[in-house]
Amino acid sequence: MTTESSAANAAGSEHSAANAAHAGLAARFAALGLIEAVIARGQPLDDAVDQAGALDRLAPRDRAFAHALAAAAVRSWGFLLAVLDRCLDRPGSHLPDRLRAILALGAAQLLILDVPAHAAVGATVELVDGKLSKLKGLANAVLRRMEREKAGLLAQVDRGRASTPDWLFEGWVKAYGAEAAAAIAAAHQVEPPLDLTLKPGLDAGDWAARLGAAVLPTGSLRLTGAGRIADLPGFAEGAWWVQDAAAALPARLLNPAPGSAVVDLCAAPGGKTAQLAALGALVTAVDQARGRINRLRENLTRLKLEAETVVADVAAWQPAEKVPFVLLDAPCSATGTLRRNPDIALHRTPEEIRELGRVQLRLLRAAVQMLAPGGTLVFCTCSIEPREGPEAIEALLAAGAPLRRVPISPAEVPGLETAITPAGDLRTLPSHWPEAGGIDGFFVSRLTRV
Numbered sequence: 001m002t003t004e005s006s007a008a009n010a011a012g013s014e015h016s017a018a019n020a021a022h023a024g025l026a027a028r029f030a031a032l033g034l035i036e037a038v039i040a041r042g043q044p045l046d047d048a049v050d051q052a053g054a055l056d057r058l059a060p061r062d063r064a065f066a067h068a069l070a071a072a073a074v075r076s077w078g079f080l081l082a083v084l085d086r087c088l089d090r091p092g093s094h095l096p097d098r099l100r101a102i103l104a105l106g107a108a109q110l111l112i113l114d115v116p117a118h119a120a121v122g123a124t125v126e127l128v129d130g131k132l133s134k135l136k137g138l139a140n141a142v143l144r145r146m147e148r149e150k151a152g153l154l155a156q157v158d159r160g161r162a163s164t165p166d167w168l169f170e171g172w173v174k175a176y177g178a179e180a181a182a183a184i185a186a187a188h189q190v191e192p193p194l195d196l197t198l199k200p201g202l203d204a205g206d207w208a209a210r211l212g213a214a215v216l217p218t219g220s221l222r223l224t225g226a227g228r229i230a231d232l233p234g235f236a237e238g239a240w241w242v243q244d245a246a247a248a249l250p251a252r253l254l255n256p257a258p259g260s261a262v263v264d265l266c267a268a269p270g271g272k273t274a275q276l277a278a279l280g281a282l283v284t285a286v287d288q289a290r291g292r293i294n295r296l297r298e299n300l301t302r303l304k305l306e307a308e309t310v311v312a313d314v315a316a317w318q319p320a321e322k323v324p325f326v327l328l329d330a331p332c333s334a335t336g337t338l339r340r341n342p343d344i345a346l347h348r349t350p351e352e353i354r355e356l357g358r359v360q361l362r363l364l365r366a367a368v369q370m371l372a373p374g375g376t377l378v379f380c381t382c383s384i385e386p387r388e389g390p391e392a393i394e395a396l397l398a399a400g401a402p403l404r405r406v407p408i409s410p411a412e413v414p415g416l417e418t419a420i421t422p423a424g425d426l427r428t429l430p431s432h433w434p435e436a437g438g439i440d441g442f443f444v445s446r447l448t449r450v
């Protein structure tokens with residue numbers, strides 16, 4: 001069951017509780033706070049959730065409902081505003097921001113989460129208070145109209161496209177074609193499953209059975225409706241860690257021999273460090289964010305794995321000796337993770353992507369300096385913007401870097417053979433594996449120092 005459908009269930013069953021109306025209102029109030037933090041104050045949704053005091057005061061079920069409401073509203077923000085405009089005589093941009101957010105919250109319940117209309121409309125209209133009180137009637141009328149015209153509205157407005165800023169969508173059309181761009185946008189509307197990377201040597205079939213997971217062709221375990229991660233079997237003993245199936249590929253494609261030295265650049269919070277250490281490599285994990293390196297250390301401790309850690313700017317750091325393996329998981333716009341971080345679509349700008357492309361090139365140049373002759377460099381980003389993938393590699397090679405590509409072979413990425421580009425890089429898209437629940441968008445290029 002997805003969080004969104006469990007949210008609908010939570011909403012449905014809230015009537016059985018004695019304090020149903022009050023709890024439903026408190027959850028919606030908390031959701032509104034999260035939406036305002038993301039939309040009006042530009043916060044990432046995860047940060048807003050971490051900092052929301054109103055959530056802490058809710059019972060676990062209401063907290064889950066509030067979170068799911070806010071996530072649905074942020075994920076489909078453009079769609080909800082487009083639908084709202086169709087239910088108003090004048091565009092919704094004329095409304096006070098808070099009222100617009102309340103109506104979008106109502107629309108998310110009615111059109112996405114299928115919350116029963118009497119609960120969705122009644123409790124949402126209650127949020128229209130204080131200075132906005134005189135607009136209660138308008139809010140009620142708009143949400144009732146939305147409920148009446150639901151089928152037509154859903155047919156008229158393409159949820160994926162309307163939720164994607166034009167500049168982002170047009171970039172995908174240019175890079176991947178119109179059909180693929182539409183599929184990517186649609187994939188972002190689906191809540192992603194939970195993927196786990198199992199420690200090498202453990203039996204995937206056994207663990208899949210214990211966890212109620214599927215084993216993906218690339219070896220990751222996939223769960224839906226997993227609940228609290230720390231409560232899952234194997235968490236405490238460090239049998240696995242959370243990592244999207246696509247994010248698990250770069251370290252596998254580097255594939256260092258046990259005992260070989262690996263420099264893992266931009267390493268925190270350590271998903272790839274864990275993979276490399278679990279293969280028996282001697283890993284030096286470098287990241288400039290001390291707090292994130294601390295998290296990396298905690299993660300390795302739980303997993304009973306070891307790596308040397310360094311807090312440093314990759315552009316200004318070099319290992320004592322050149323190494324045979326370097327992994328650079330460069331900072332990027334993370335548009336490949338929009339399924340998990342829907343606020344990214346609302347906050348990123350084209351200028352940021354251009355600047356990140358420049359940063360990646362700078363870090364790539366530093367990474368090349370760390371590599372021994374004949375050594376292997378894997379570069380990856382969780383972005384689906386060409387600038388932060390193939391264009392960075394082409395710019396590096398065009399500038400004369402002493403590198404040549406080592407093309408990724410189909411046997412190395414079972415089930416994702418079509419994600420290998422003509423140049424031999426890997427380009428996964430959120431629209432890949434639709435029937436299995438999708439995959440994050442990742443770019444991976446493997447090169448050797450000549």
Ligand SMILES: C[S@@+](CC[C@H](N)C(=O)[O-])C[C@H]1O[C@@H](n2cnc3c(N)ncnc32)[C@H](O)[C@@H]1O
Binds near residue numbers: 271287331
């Ligand atoms: C995509 S995340 C890395 C995820 C990590 N590789 C993993 O698998 O868990 C990017 C990381 O790059 C780090 N970073 C960004 N710029 C950096 C720089 N110039 N030097 C070192 N680390 C940097 C950030 O602190 C962040 O932790």
